[in-house]
Amino acid sequence: MTRRVRTRIAPSPTGFLHLGTARTALFSWAFARHHGGDFILRIEDTDVARSTQEAVDQIIAAMQWLELDYDEGPFYQMKRLDRYREVIAKMLVEGSAYHCYCTPEELDAMREAQRARGEKPRYDGRWRPEPGKQLPEVPQGVPAVIRFRNPVDGEVTWNDMVKGPITISNRELDDLIISRPDGTPTYNFCVVVDDWDMQISHVIRGDDHVNNTPRQINILRALGAELPEYGHVPMILGPDGDKLSKRHGAVSVMQYEEGGYLPEAMLNYLARLGWSHGDDELFGRDQLVAWFDGHHLARSPAQWDAAKLNWVNAHVIKGMPDEALASGVVRQFALRGVSLSVDERLKRMCAVFKDRCATLAELADWLGMYFLDIKPRDEDLAAHVTATVRPALQSLRDRLADIDWDKGTIAAAMKETLSTHGLKMPQLAPALRVLVCGRAQTPSIDAVLELFPRELVLLRLQGA
Numbered sequence: 001m002t003r004r005v006r007t008r009i010a011p012s013p014t015g016f017l018h019l020g021t022a023r024t025a026l027f028s029w030a031f032a033r034h035h036g037g038d039f040i041l042r043i044e045d046t047d048v049a050r051s052t053q054e055a056v057d058q059i060i061a062a063m064q065w066l067e068l069d070y071d072e073g074p075f076y077q078m079k080r081l082d083r084y085r086e087v088i089a090k091m092l093v094e095g096s097a098y099h100c101y102c103t104p105e106e107l108d109a110m111r112e113a114q115r116a117r118g119e120k121p122r123y124d125g126r127w128r129p130e131p132g133k134q135l136p137e138v139p140q141g142v143p144a145v146i147r148f149r150n151p152v153d154g155e156v157t158w159n160d161m162v163k164g165p166i167t168i169s170n171r172e173l174d175d176l177i178i179s180r181p182d183g184t185p186t187y188n189f190c191v192v193v194d195d196w197d198m199q200i201s202h203v204i205r206g207d208d209h210v211n212n213t214p215r216q217i218n219i220l221r222a223l224g225a226e227l228p229e230y231g232h233v234p235m236i237l238g239p240d241g242d243k244l245s246k247r248h249g250a251v252s253v254m255q256y257e258e259g260g261y262l263p264e265a266m267l268n269y270l271a272r273l274g275w276s277h278g279d280d281e282l283f284g285r286d287q288l289v290a291w292f293d294g295h296h297l298a299r300s301p302a303q304w305d306a307a308k309l310n311w312v313n314a315h316v317i318k319g320m321p322d323e324a325l326a327s328g329v330v331r332q333f334a335l336r337g338v339s340l341s342v343d344e345r346l347k348r349m350c351a352v353f354k355d356r357c358a359t360l361a362e363l364a365d366w367l368g369m370y371f372l373d374i375k376p377r378d379e380d381l382a383a384h385v386t387a388t389v390r391p392a393l394q395s396l397r398d399r400l401a402d403i404d405w406d407k408g409t410i411a412a413a414m415k416e417t418l419s420t421h422g423l424k425m426p427q428l429a430p431a432l433r434v435l436v437c438g439r440a441q442t443p444s445i446d447a448v449l450e451l452f453p454r455e456l457v458l459l460r461l462q463g464a
């Protein structure tokens, strides 16, 4: 590759960072990092009515959470309007753009007539300058739009990084409006100027933009710009085969952060949605960067699989240091309005429970037994805290009141109680769990108990 690799993600700040955009960002970022190039963040905020600062903040927060660090930006299109106007002025002079004074009514009539003749509706070029052509007289009071003078012959071909060669005939392409009657440049045009000015070498984006690409290529050619490579990534589908949307659950990256997913897991899972490296399913950030050379991008759409994401997340949780897990748990409790801090005890709790959790939210659910009131279910109480077991629970409580508070001594106290009362562990342990932990199943009960303050255990066993 001779050209310096420069990629970008160009979200429109009309909402949170969608999973699909996050995946495109990830691919663009990984590709740039793989080649030692640059990754750029550009905010496409020309849809003023729908763009908000809050959405910009959310997008940036999501990028930070995923650690998709950008080398340049954020650039805002609304701050570049002068530049777009400058380029349009140059194109008008050079003849690659022209004023069109058609009124909306005229355009409607044009389309109607075309439809009536069984033709595809398109701009008929009435204001397009041609050698020797007499243009209509400029009407009074009609604000002009500016159109790009698209080539009429030939075709546009590019070798898509994902889809392979794509060819579109110029006959299919209208003379695109690049500036509206109020003088604001249009979306396709801003993208072109930005990709040109920012020297983007590879445009990786969703395949909902495939139809824009031949138009953008034509404008870039008219400007004498070097063309980027294009890669159009298929949509992410929901489990029912429709485009992934809110209907299928969370589609905002930050909702996953709140749900207790780890950025490493999101990164790993998102990367596998539409890209593969052999049979590798579990990998880290560095491996992704080492492998992501722009090949093996899938042509067919990937389907969102919540169970698989959970599997990846569980794997990441298992491999995490207890300290980091404890920080994550503090965050989860904060979201629930409970303030905790990372300490040795919390770290040990994480170590005891982490194997059973797909998310940090689940881990916090488990650890709730230590920090919140418990509510044993009536059926658990009825099934386990029986008349046979109650006396043993009472005498265990007495023993626990007066021993060293560690796992081994607690286990010994339980054994003594069992033998005194002629009971077996599967009778005593579930009853203890229901009363102290609020559920009938937990990891090894002695390890769970030692992390409680003794007083709380005694309190919960009172009146057993």
Ligand code: GLU
Pocket: 009, 010, 011, 012, 044, 191, 204, 205, 206, 209
């Ligand atoms: N702003 C566009 C979007 O959010 C992206 C355009 C591009 O990547 O070229 O879909």
